Amino acid sequence: MASEQQLSAIKGAKVLMVGAGGIGCELLKTLALSGFRDIHIIDMDTIEVSNLNRQFLFRQSHVGQSKAKVARDAVLKFRPHISITSYHANVKDPEFNVDFFKTFNVVLNGLDNLDARRHVNRLCLAAGVPLVESGTTGFLGQVTVHVKGRTECYECQPKPAPKTYPVCTITSTPSKFVHCVVWAKDLLFAKLFGAKDQENDLNVRSSDASSSSEQVEDVFERKNDEDIEQYGRKIFDHVFGYNIELALSNEDTWKNRNRPRPIYCKDVMPNELIRQNGNQAKSSAHGDLSSVSAMPSLGLKNPQDLWSLKENSAVFLEALKLFFSKREKEIGNLSFDKDDQLAVEFVTAAANIRASSFGIPLHSLFEAKGIAGNIVHAVATTNAIIAGLIVIEAIKVLQNDTKNYRMTYCLEHPSRKMLLMPVEPFEPNKSCYVCSETPLTLEINTHRSKLRDLVDKIVKAKLGMNLPLIMHGSALLYEVGDDLEEDEVANYAANLEKVLSDLPSPVVGGTILTIEDLQQELKCSINVKHREEFDEENEPDGMILSGWTQAPAVEKNGATSVDNGASTSGVTEATSLAIEEDDELQIITTQTGKKRKLCDAASSDVSSVPTKIKRKADEVDGNSDVVMLDEGSSENSKKRREP
Ligand SMILES: Nc1ncnc2c1ncn2[C@@H]1O[C@H](COP(=O)(O)OP(=O)(O)OP(=O)(O)O)[C@@H](O)[C@H]1O
Ligand SMILES: [Zn+2]
Numbered sequence: 001m002a003s004e005q006q007l008s009a010i011k012g013a014k015v016l017m018v019g020a021g022g023i024g025c026e027l028l029k030t031l032a033l034s035g036f037r038d039i040h041i042i043d044m045d046t047i048e049v050s051n052l053n054r055q056f057l058f059r060q061s062h063v064g065q066s067k068a069k070v071a072r073d074a075v076l077k078f079r080p081h082i083s084i085t086s087y088h089a090n091v092k093d094p095e096f097n098v099d100f101f102k103t104f105n106v107v108l109n110g111l112d113n114l115d116a117r118r119h120v121n122r123l124c125l126a127a128g129v130p131l132v133e134s135g136t137t138g139f140l141g142q143v144t145v146h147v148k149g150r151t152e153c154y155e156c157q158p159k160p161a162p163k164t165y166p167v168c169t170i171t172s173t174p175s176k177f178v179h180c181v182v183w184a185k186d187l188l189f190a191k192l193f194g195a196k197d198q199e200n201d202l203n204v205r206s207s208d209a210s211s212s213s214e215q216v217e218d219v220f221e222r223k224n225d226e227d228i229e230q231y232g233r234k235i236f237d238h239v240f241g242y243n244i245e246l247a248l249s250n251e252d253t254w255k256n257r258n259r260p261r262p263i264y265c266k267d268v269m270p271n272e273l274i275r276q277n278g279n280q281a282k283s284s285a286h287g288d289l290s291s292v293s294a295m296p297s298l299g300l301k302n303p304q305d306l307w308s309l310k311e312n313s314a315v316f317l318e319a320l321k322l323f324f325s326k327r328e329k330e331i332g333n334l335s336f337d338k339d340d341q342l343a344v345e346f347v348t349a350a351a352n353i354r355a356s357s358f359g360i361p362l363h364s365l366f367e368a369k370g371i372a373g374n375i376v377h378a379v380a381t382t383n384a385i386i387a388g389l390i391v392i393e394a395i396k397v398l399q400n401d402t403k404n405y406r407m408t409y410c411l412e413h414p415s416r417k418m419l420l421m422p423v424e425p426f427e428p429n430k431s432c433y434v435c436s437e438t439p440l441t442l443e444i445n446t447h448r449s450k451l452r453d454l455v456d457k458i459v460k461a462k463l464g465m466n467l468p469l470i471m472h473g474s475a476l477l478y479e480v481g482d483d484l485e486e487d488e489v490a491n492y493a494a495n496l497e498k499v500l501s502d503l504p505s506p507v508v509g510g511t512i513l514t515i516e517d518l519q520q521e522l523k524c525s526i527n528v529k530h531r532e533e534f535d536e537e538n539e540p541d542g543m544i545l546s547g548w549t550q551a552p553a554v555e556k557n558g559a560t561s562v563d564n565g566a567s568t569s570g571v572t573e574a575t576s577l578a579i580e581e582d583d584e585l586q587i588i589t590t591q592t593g594k595k596r597k598l599c600d601a602a603s604s605d606v607s608s609v610p611t612k613i614k615r616k617a618d619e620v621d622g623n624s625d626v627v628m629l630d631e632g633s634s635e636n637s638k639k640r641r642e643p
């Protein structure tokens with residue numbers, strides 16, 4: 001039960017919620033039931049059938065409608081007298097600027113991607129509004145509090161980079177099923193159905209690269225009158241047969257590896273069988289293109305079944321045929337989508353055929369879909385727990401109860417009977433380029449890299465800027481915005497194509513660039529260092545940004561890595577919860593390897609923390625093997641160790 005003071009803070013608060021998905025639905029319901037009266041929700045999405053199992057404000061009849069609006073209407077049904085304002089929009093839209101953010105007492109995130117989270121973090125910093133951030137991945141979840149100047153901001157710790165694989169492992173020497181899935185999805189699917197002009201290292205590398213690349217062009221381009229079935233078999237033979245033969249000719253590659261086996265269509269699927277399958281394929285589409293599927297016509301029903309090589313080959317050919325016959329208009333614009341049944345079937349089949357060639361165990365469509373779509377199945381209970389914790393932190397923030405702010409981690413397995421781990425927040429990181437003004441360093445070949453490379457690979461991809469402006473001293477090198485004159489637009493477009501040292505105000509070693517985002521009101525400086533060479537394999541961008549570096553994904557036996565899940569409701573911190581056996585818990589930040597201090601019941605008042613956590617926090621007190629303390633620090637709010 002909330003106290004009088006809490007109730008008055010709740011009643012007077014104007015709250016912005018971003019995201020009305022898994023966490024957002026729970027959060028809106030909990031906010032309304034806790035007495036909040038003025039809630040604004042932004043969500044850019046519409047409701048999908050797959051949301052209904054856990055987003056309880058939505059029903060079958062709402063599919064296709066705005067999440068923000070339907071969530072509002074559903075809650076108003078049981079709390080008709082409160083004010084809920086919905087925006088069916090992207091939080092990055094210019095209308096949601098710093099002035100808009102300033103009108104709120106607290107912002108609560110229920111997002112599922114890094115990009116939007118970083119954007120909201122910056123607007124909250126610029127507007128001086130506290131942010132309660134959250135994320136869940138399966139059974140894991142966390143809630144963190146970010147108050148400018150008092151606690152670290154969302155970006156004080158670099159986020160772990162999504163798992164990537166060396167190019168040659170994917171193109172030439174796969175050893176795990178995931179390598180085959182990445183190949184099928186990012187190379188083969190993209191080559192056949194994605195943008196035509198993309199460069200794509202699809203061929204298995206060979207010493208004979210020049211002759212093979214010529215052939216690639218011919219093979220993948222379907223001629224106007226070419227029979228789809230023949231085309232499919234040609235692609236099959238090329239990627240699973242010819243390319244493997246080519247790779248085998250490079251003896252050095254296979255000295256210490258198992259040699260792959262070339263697979264040709266005729267060996268797995270006699271011609272009659274292909275024709276037979278082709279004839280059966282008619283009934284697989286029912287008007288709705290997203291339901292086009294190769295499986296029914298091949299008699300394959302259960303997505304959890306393991307298909308034989310022959311079945312995979314049949315699915316491969318059938319799916320390819322269906323793309324070209326039923327979804328021809330989309331070809332050239334498709335990118336892999338885990339909710340696109342035909343795409344999942346194609347990728348599963350292609351990955352399995354490749355796996356078979358390399359002696360890697362095959363997987364079911366269900367498993368392949370999980371790997372390809374980076375899916376960790378959402379758990380409704382975790383979302384509900386996290387939503388409750390967000391509200392608890394929001395109330396503390398509204399009361400300015402700084403000493404009781406907690407970051408709380410929800411674990412999969414109790415550790416010493418604790419499932420919820422409250423942790424004291426850090427102070428801001430003095431070298432964070434977002435909330436302090438620490439300059440970054442960029443190593444780049446200033447005679448080879450163009451301004452476009454800098455904008456795409458650094459300013460947008462790494463710094464997450466939305467409307468960037470780049471200055472060298474007082475010279476403006478690049479800017480975007482609706483209010484630019486035509487000649488300015490042309491001038492900046494020309495600059496993009498110039499190498500850095502040829503710009504009107506040359507960017508060379510020693511140059512200090514100022515990069516600013518006017519919407520996010522974020523400004524940072526970059527010290528440029530010229531470097532001649534970069535390692536293609538390990539430094540594929542051809543430039544290195546430091547001062548702010550992506551933390552490596554933590555891999556540890558038995559450890560649960562809680563990453564930033566760009567495509568799930570991803571837990572939001574660069575933190576891994578390393579749980580060893582059942583009685584030792586460490587919360588380790590991946591950048592510094594630094595351990596966070598679990599909430600110490602003796603040194604802080606946990607009265608506003610739910611009884612469950614309080615009891616468990618009490619149990620922690622005195623268990624030195626559980627509490628991993630920061631060395632030499634006994635204050636409430638822990639200071640970050642300087643790197
Ligand atoms: N830039 C953004 N602006 C507004 N809303 C956003 C933005 N980015 C993400 N969201 C919203 O955040 C919500 C996140 O919810 P959730 O993680 O449950 O994902 P979902 O899309 O509902 O489900 P799933 O991804 O599992 O299919 C989504 O409703 C999504 O529309
Ligand atoms: Zn910061």
